[in-house]
Amino acid sequence: MSKKGWKNKGNRPTQKERVEELLETLEEGVLNFMRSPEQLKAILEMKALMPSYSFRNLIVAKAQLPHASFIASFKRWNELGRKVKKGQKALRIFAPRFVKAKDEEKSNGEDYKLIGFITVPVFDYTQTEGDPLPIDKVKIALEGDCPEAREIISLAEKVAEADNCPITYGDTGVANGFYSPMEHSITVSSELSINHRCKTLVHELVHSIVDRFNLKSSKKEQEVVAEGTAFVVCSYFGLDTSDYSFQYVKSWSKEDDEAVMKFGTKICDTAAKIIQQFEALKEEEQDEDLKTA
Incomplete structure (x- = not known):
């Protein structure tokens, strides 16, 4: 593919310089990201309402539902005035199993002894619906419908089509979108605004390019790279996703404040590749318009 788009035109920064500049913006935005007092209050209120689970159980829950944030039993959600949505699959976490101790087995006056663990079902907040909770006050979404977002969507669809990666807009459950490596397909929620749909599509496009055959990188690396690249690409073409992307990353x-820097080269390289593909498509469209003019 031609790299003529990387040449400096007058005093304007090159594409490479612009990508690097946007990466610095992402780094700074993530490092300086601070939750608002309202967000902190809502999170603390939620923690007071939610059962306390071990760190291991939280990791187990996230392995099944990566965006899991607040988990509780079916009964507890009912107590909070919320119902589990129809069709939602329970997450399984560990709970200790105790049996009544025999006299000779008692220690420290305890009548029960731990004999192992069993799995119990829980559900994440996003799998429920009903009465509003404190966290509902601070949901972040990209609103709006701008021409830049529509252009990016069109370009991303063409890149995916050239890679034989079908895109579907429809029901994505609790997620905004997802990429399926087995089917090499992307699904984006049809309920999102155009601007948010655009950002999500680019995020999943990155997964389809970078993570299709990648079995070594951690989930953290995959998500930081996907969202970081989506921020750079969308910003480059005129859509600012910082309100969402900074918090997501x-x-x-x-606690890894250097995560963006650690994966910066991968973000830059992936963003550069997608930007060049988009620019090539735009040039092709302009050439076609000139031919038909």
Whole structure:
């Protein structure tokens, strides 16, 4: 593919310089991301309402539903005025199993002894519906419908089509979208705004390009790279996704403040590849328009 788009035109920054600049913006945005007082209050209120589970159980839940945030039993959700949505699959976590101890087995005056663990069903907040909860006050979504987003969607669809990766807009359950490596297909929620649909489509397009045969990278790396690249690509073509992307990357980075820097080369390379593909498609469209003019 021609790289003429990477040449400097006058005093304008090259595409490579622009990508690197946007990566710095992402790094700074994630490092400086601070939850608002309203968000912190809502999270603390939610933690007070939710059962306390071990770190291991939270990891087990996230392995089954990566975006899981607040989990509770079917009964507890009912107590909170919420019902599990029809068709939702329970997450399985571990619970200790105790039996009554015999006299000779008692220690420290305890009447029961731990004999192992069993799995019990729980559901994430996003798998339920009903009465509003504190966290509902701080949901972040990209609103709006701008021409830039529609152009990016059109370009992303063409790139996916050339890679024989079908795209479907429809029901995605609790997720905004997902990529299926087995089927090499992308599904994006039809309920999202055009701007959010655009960002999600580019995010899943990155997964289809980078993670189709990648079995070594961690889930954190995959998600930071996908969202980081989506931010760079969308910003490059005029759609600012920082309100969503900074928080998303921060949530996957956890305490690793250098996650963006660590995966920066991968984000830059992937963004560069997609930007060049988009630019080539735009040039082809312009050539066609000139021919038919």
